[in-house]
Amino acid sequence: MTTSGNIPGVHSEPTSAARTATGLLAYLLVGLYFGVVLVKSEAASWYRIQEMFRFESFHMFGLIGSAVLTGMITTALLRRSGAKSRDGQTITVTPKEKGWRRYVLGGLTFGVGWGLAGVCPGPIFTLLGAGIWPMLVVxxxxxxxxxxxxxxxxxxxx
Structure with a gap:
């Protein structure tokens, strides 16, 4: 750690607490932006979700498909780029375990809960922020x- 000039106790590098605070602020801002996107794209809309489960609209399938495609591209880029975290550690993507049973059972459990509640876990806080208080039960x-x-x-x- 280097000191600035002749002023005792003044450092040019951020402290651990300041680094943590800026990291948390970044997560908060990204989460806020993500919540706005969920509401504006109607991904958090119970009606849109029901349309999807009834195969009445392509809207949610398009949103989910674009999210899957974005995730695939991002994962491939992370694996190839050698990107580093804020702490300087190389980001690694752990391969999924082999087998299908756990993924099918997990997907079915998630889908049944999603169908019954009308919302996946992602937008619960977004919907609470929008004033939809029955989401407290969910x-x-x-x-x-x-x-x-x-x-x-x-x-x-x-």
Whole structure:
């Protein structure tokens, strides 16, 4: 760490607390932007989700497809570029485990919950921020499900 001039205690590099605060602020701003995008694209709309599950509209399939394509491109770029994190560590993408059963069962569980609640876990906080208070029930059960998975994880097949 280098000091600035002759002023004791003044450093040119940010402290750990300042670095953490700027990182959290960046996450907050990205999350806020993502929430606005979810609302404006109607990805958080119960009606759009129901249209998708009834195969009445391409809107959500297009959104999900573009998200999958973006994720594939980003993952490929991360694997090839040798990009580094804010801490200077190389970002690695761990390959998925082989087998299909866990992914099918997880996808079915997620899909059933999504169909029953009318929302996937991503926009729960976005919808709460938009003043849709019944999402508190969905949030409570999402947290309960996460807790139960953590409590039963050792007994579940992986």
């Amino acid at each position: 949030l409570a059960f999402a947290l309960l499900g996460t807790y139960l998975y953590g409590a039963l994880r050792d007994r579940l097949p992986h």
